Amino acid sequence: MKDLRKLAKEYAQNVLDRDSYHKSRRELIQGICAGEIEVKVHEYLTPLEDLPNVDDTSENIITQLSYPATADSDATVPDRAGSAPVARPKPKASPAPSSAARPRLIIRQKNIVIAMTIIILLAVITLTILLVPATDDSSVQITEVQVAEYNSGQILITDFIQQKNWSQDGLTSFITSWQQLSDEELTAVQISPEMKRLTSTIYQQLLDERALLSLGDLSPGDI
Known part of the structure; x- marks a missing residue:
């Protein structure tokens, strides 16, 4: 499974x-x-720190504290028996944070921004269509002629679908051009096949973005 x-x-x-x-x-x-499928739990161990020796007593620790040493010096302190000097262990530098998670975080944030932008684009187009006033029979006849002539709205949609530019600049440019269309052009493009293609394309892009967001936790090796 x-x-x-x-x-x-x-x-x-x-x-x-x-x-x-x-x-x-x-x-x-x-x-x-139902308990029929076993779920594997991924447990990640935290880095282990060096612990002091077991035989270190409070007396030995106090003795070491009484002989301070700088970070750059290899100072030694006598052990608790006073027989031989014992080198003070140097503090180990903490490992640098792994940069492997940074690209995945950036990609995930970028996918979220793109998905939100597409949703806003779809909302703007939908609201624009809903705000187009109803037309009478004469307007419908004019609209049919405009559709046959392939108006500016259809050209704008066709160019946008062919370019497949889902970046922030591309979406902003499309929304700006869409808002500049006249009422007649919006009415004509509303019943055109290009409008259905645009709706299907935006919906498919939303599905793709959602699938990419669900894969945000995968490592490049898994893909």
């Missing part, structure tokens, strides 16, 4: 379609809740 990460990975790579992904995910969750 595949785990949730493998299912999300195959869904993001289009190995599984949407229905198969939801069905497998639902069966996996039901099996886990």
Whole structure:
């Protein structure tokens, strides 16, 4: 039985379609809740610090504290018996924080920003369509002529879909151009096939972004 990460990975790579992904995910969750599927727990051990020797007593510690040494010197202190000097252990430098997690964090934050921007874009387009006033029969006839002539709104949607530019600048440019369309152009593009293509493209992009967010915890080796 595949785990949730493998299912999300195959869904993001289009190995599984949407229905198969939801069905497998639902069966996996039901099996886990019923206790039929064992879930592996990933435990990560924390770095161990050097501990003092077992034979160190409070007297030996007090003796060492009475002989201070600088961080750069190899100072020695007598042991508790006073027979031979014992080298003071140098404090070990703490390991530098791993930079492996930084790229994954940056990618995850970028995916969240892109997903939120796409949602805002879809909301703006939807609100713009809803705010278009209703037209009478004569307006519908004019609109049909405009659709046949392939108006500016259809050209704008076609260029946006072909460019596949989902960056912040690309989305902002599209929204600005969309808001500059006239009421007649918005009415015409509302019933055009390009509008359906735009809605489907935005929805698919949302699914892809959600799949990428679910893979944010995977290491590059797993992908």
